[in-house]
Amino acid sequence: MKGFWSLILHSHLPFVKHPDYDYFLEEHWLFEAISECYIPLLLNLERLEHEGFDFRLTFSLTPSLCEMLKDEHLMEKYTQHILNRLELCDKEIQRTKNDPNVSKVAFFYKVRFEKIYDYFENVVHRDILQRYRMLLERGKIDIITCAATHGFLPHLATNPKAVEVQIAIGVQSHERTFGQKPQGIWLPECAYFEGLDEVLERHEIKYTILDSHGLVFATPPPKLGIFAPVYSKNNVAFFGRDNDSSKQVWSSKEGYPGDVNYRDFYRDIGYDLDFEYISPYISPDGTRVFTGLKYHKITGDSNYKEVYDPQAARGKTALHAENFHFNRVQQLSHLETLMERPPLIVSPYDAELFGHWWFEGPDFLYELFKMVEIHKEIKPILPMEYLAQYPKNQVVTPNPSSWGDKGFYEVWLNTQNDWIYRHLHSMADRMEKLAKTNFEITDTTRTRVLNQMLKELLLAQSSDWAFLMTTGTAMEYSVQRTKEHISNFNKLSSQLEEGVKFEFLETLETKNSLFDFVDFRIYA
Template sequence: MAIGYLALVLHAHLPFVRHPESDYVLEEEWLYEAITETYIPLIRMFEGLQRDGIDFKLTMSMTPPLVQMLRDPLLQERYDAHLAQLEELAELEVEHNQYNGHTRYLAEHYAREFNLTRQTWEEYDGDLITAFKQFQDTNNLDIITCGATHGYLPLMQMYPQAVWAQLQVAFDHYQEHFGRPPRGIWVPECAYYEGLERMLADVGIRYFICDGHGLLYARPRPRYGTYAPVFTETGVAAFARDHETSQQVWSSEVGYPGDPVYREFYKDIGWEADYEYIKPYIMPNGQRKNVGIKYHRITHRNGGLGEKALYDPYWAKEKAAEHAANFMYNRTQQIGHLSELMQRPPIVTAPYDAELYGHWWYEGPWFLDYLFRKSHYDQDVYEMTHLSDYLRRHPTQQVCRPAQSSWGHKGFHEYWLNETNTWIYPHLHKAAERMIELSHQEPQDQWEWRALNQAARELLLAQSSDWAFIMRTGTMVPYAVRRTRSHLQRLNRLYEDIRAGKIDRDWLTQVEQMDNIFPHINYRVYRPLA
């Protein structure tokens, strides 16, 4: 009989990137890469587990921007074309390397994988939300929501209506797509501030996930640290990230994804193949990019890309099985030790970005598959659970007030508020003030109604924490700056037009077609809270 629980949590999120005004925008490929390398491999893994009678349990957030993009007909059509291009390139690589034994073997591997991706894509008619939902309906997945656009909530707490809109719009969007209310929420960046739990309770959320120190410094100190959830005074539960499980996967020094046998992310044929040969498969302007076919392994951590040896999926899969066994062993030791100290079954909560599994760590879905199977057959110390099931089985917890926290660098807010991005917040705050002002407006006709709703969309899109994050990381910064400015500019123009009573109908229609997230939004969500 199990003496504890392991709860894996995957956070599936991408910022809303959709550009119908352009035939090609590189950033749209963030979604296409994640579909090919993470979301479809996860679906195939879930199907295999169910087929083999393994009653797996997993908590998985699917954020509103991701759900909206996965169900967008334009993006579905563009992904279909993207996948077709990958299939064509893989077949060309098989032919091109027919006399190059190991590289041909790798090209054939990619050709098979893209073919399986195509089969899954067509099996669900391009609707991956239906695919994920079926596993929720069998209680294998506990799909939870997030902030409407992944807005960083502690930095907008001075405008409670703005926080409320992020939560309420997300809640309503989830119900629309999954046919039931969400039980839990991944608060964006696991960023919590005192008082947020009141809004979570009022909107109808049962639990949320925070970083470990959010509970370790709670008041009063939780008796069981991070190895049991706590109830806030509103009745909303808080689960905290376990540091040890995070380090085993995330750490750049000891984390599994850095093993020399695994695939090298940064060595891609889009950068290395003959230019004229690869030109049809890179950017329309002729600029090189990653195409997703990579023939080399990490080899060693400190060498240059020119020193990488060829990759072998067979040995990488064997290593993933070894790492899954090691992870399972460490959890049995951890949970066995904790159970002796706690006098109750501990729960180890292990949250990760979903895109780590497959996109950044190519072998990640294999690792998860082995972990579920080994946990099912090879141990009886812990039971894998998802967070809703755990709360149903353990309805009594200590009451505490979590500490303000996030899972960013140094555990507070500075990754989203620093010298690279601090300039955006005065503009976001002014935009929130304007939207709250507009929320009192009663529209005179359908055009003003549409303009008010579009203003709400523009504020939500501007608030996405992804833009501040990108500015801090230093990658794709011009795009993040452009997106922040464009949404703020559109909101300000809508504000001026609404106040003047003169709506530019052609321009509004164009903006609605570009920024079409939350088609059923009601701008009154920004009205002052009672």
């Protein structure tokens, strides 16, 4: 055995729920992630287990994602979404029957969506999280939590309570969802600031993950680089992200997902086919959207695209798994000569990369875990298993950092999104004051208003809105969502003085319905 490998998949989507609409474009972020990522990943892990292959990986499942996966309204909409896709597959099999190559792909999608529908309705009974719980109980995976709504903690830290509550609710939500306290946490965007470890320790968090410069630029520098964890002075272990293994999977140009045989992400019949034909399967307002039925492979850099061949693509995943395995063995062989203990490579990725962006990604992971077990040169390990085996590690002060572009905080604070922070900070300050002054109240209505104010604050703090403002994708939606929660918070605050408008309160309670357990007093 050359060393250890720890795979970490961060699964997150912002809380998006619009019960007042039958169809809402941004809700499809969740539906696509379920169909292309979460269920295919679970199916592959269950297949590994069924075939007797061992595996270890860590999932971060964020509280806002879990809240959506538990939401009956959204899960009913997801069922309708899959039924809609199955209907489209039937039409596509008919439409493409004279073109055997394309028809084969249409049939592939039909079988795939049937399998997903059957798994969702009949195997997990609309409760995807139960399968994660099952794997957790069997010790195959660890599940770690995240800040409540994925708030970018360094930018909330002007009010320490804002950070404390993001972490506290993240921990509470995890306990309620998975029946046990989380041992680790995924810091939103791997964003760390000095002093955050104190908060993590208070909530009994044992470990987290930082980008490599969070460790390499620590004080003092880590003796074992990113190839062993370090502890902070507050007893939290920090694991460092390995850049080499990240790049091989992340990079759309140099990485595996750019292989010419893999499915092209952008070519989708939602954009390619005649409007009249495709209109029942795109946005009712006529906006063309992805349907998930994509018939082309990447082929090359030009617009010319050949027909996708699922079997050929599947074959490539085995080759790429072999290459990834080979590179890790080389990397570990080199490192083991320099270290007194077996090196550890930590490979964290956004889970949605596997399946959504890289359609064949879940199959790649299946092949990879098989290869790892067959060769036995790399040992997959969970962070807590590693810490149990190597409890003595260097103590350092980790460097403030993130895994965003350029490695620090600019993605979430720049001229596109800096306007949000005076509002977020003011809201947190006012929430803290209101929590203190109303701590002893017993009035049910006032309590409901204050609890909803807390939810609006948490939703406004989600790092996704600032991120989307920077990238320019879903710009208007992210601006409106931020302004919506600021506005709701302010209106509710006014209603505490001027009288509660119940219709408004009930609408918000139904729409922004996450964390039914929260009590505003947590902000006191």
